Amino acid sequence: MLDLKEIGVRGVNTILHDISLSKEKSYKINNPMGQHSIACGLNAAMQVEIEGHVGFYCGGMNKHADIKIKGHAGVGVAENMMSGSIHVSGNASDSAGATAHGGMLVIEGDASSRCGISMKGIDIVVGGSVGHMSAFMAQSGHMVVCGDAAEALGDSIYEALVFVRGEVASLGADCIEKEMRPEHLAKLKELLTRSNFKADPAEFKRYGSARSLYNFDIDNAGAY
């Protein structure tokens, strides 16, 4: 049990980084008080449970660890995660899972704007809805949204796959609805099962890149 009010963020993170080397396997963090950078840069398989709401960048750069946040998460939860998992029982603020290379981020509630911005291989599953400009420039990985998506979903998207069950307010530049093939349904089913959501994969639509921005179009030369 680590009391953040007593030992501060640096105190908590120093212990979590130290136990990366030892055999400790699980930790509870109390009184997070919305502080930033809690449980950042973990680099070993371990379980971390945070009792309450966290501030910005919680679990950033995570490798191997499984982090549970029992509350809401601030900006940039799981940003640049490499592997392991982060589970948020409440809502997440802007830029959840930004630039993350791997692992799984599960948000039971809603995620705010720019969820999965520039994601590079992470799997993100959101139980509620996502805000505007989600999956902006998303490069690879999967984003599953059980609710709705706000404006400009998948703007300038690369090869990430986006699945949305509800309404999409609008699609961003070069993002289109795509055919849901059996392999996509299978992947979606696997992601929903792993994240413990009971949604039917058949109710989702798939979105991805039209790939029209990949190469320079000589007809646009005048615009530069």
Add this chain to the structure above:
Amino acid sequence: MCGIVGLFLKNKELKFQLGKLFEPMLAEMSSRGPDSAGVAIYRNPVNAGQTKFSLVHEDQEFLWKDLETDLAASLKCDVSSKVISNHCVLISNATETEIVNWIQRNYTEVRIVGSGKSIEIFKEVGPPEMVYEQFKLDKASGTHMIGHTRMATESAVTTAGSHPFATGADLCLVHNGSLSNHNLLRRKMEREGIIFQTDNDTEVASAYMTWKIRSGATLRQALEDGIKEIDGFYTFCIGTQDGFAVVRDPIACKHAVMAENDDWVAMATEFRAIAHLPGADRARFWEPEPSTIYVWGEK
């Protein structure tokens, strides 16, 4: 950067603790704005026919009593004043315009930083905790408070450039972000007779709201027009006599979080500022949506 915070008490029994509850909220935002800080507190409304002014003089030794006597004699009106550090809260039964004109003519070094029925504004350069202490706000009672911790980007680090900005009628505004068309709007309003004290972008937004309201708009209408006319990045928190309002620009990249329970409504740039309030862990939390107006307490 900059940090903004607002606290509105729904439970009137908490009013004696307002300053104490607000202190850790402002202090928690120090890391977002260590340059200067300011608060608007709504308390002790004056009687009908009276107006309350918040005045500032850079000189701590300035003799406010002289100004008070001088003003009473010149305008043949009742005047009372209370000095708090280099600020003075002055109450008079002369009209707002008479007092403003008189001060601007006779005491050019005195700045009017707020006016209305219940608003009092205190702002100063320096770390937020020190500013709070300087004006003895920890023991203050009142109905609601708006605060700002500043990391200057658009204009100089001066008391005049500190938020909140108030341009009359109990209204004040704090801002996190930067505006891009403030010079254009300032010129437009100057043609309408509005006088500006600084070259700060936020003062323009505050003046815009006052200008709209004085032209007959409700606060909500003024904010709706503001979304169309004010360009830039912003999360605004606007204090009024009866409550406060929050609005974010259409891109909404300047952080903001709101929370509410049976006792209070709070807004802050970051959740950690609200985390100190009693019952915060079980309050309802949400992020204000882009281009959406949230108003509390407006009659």
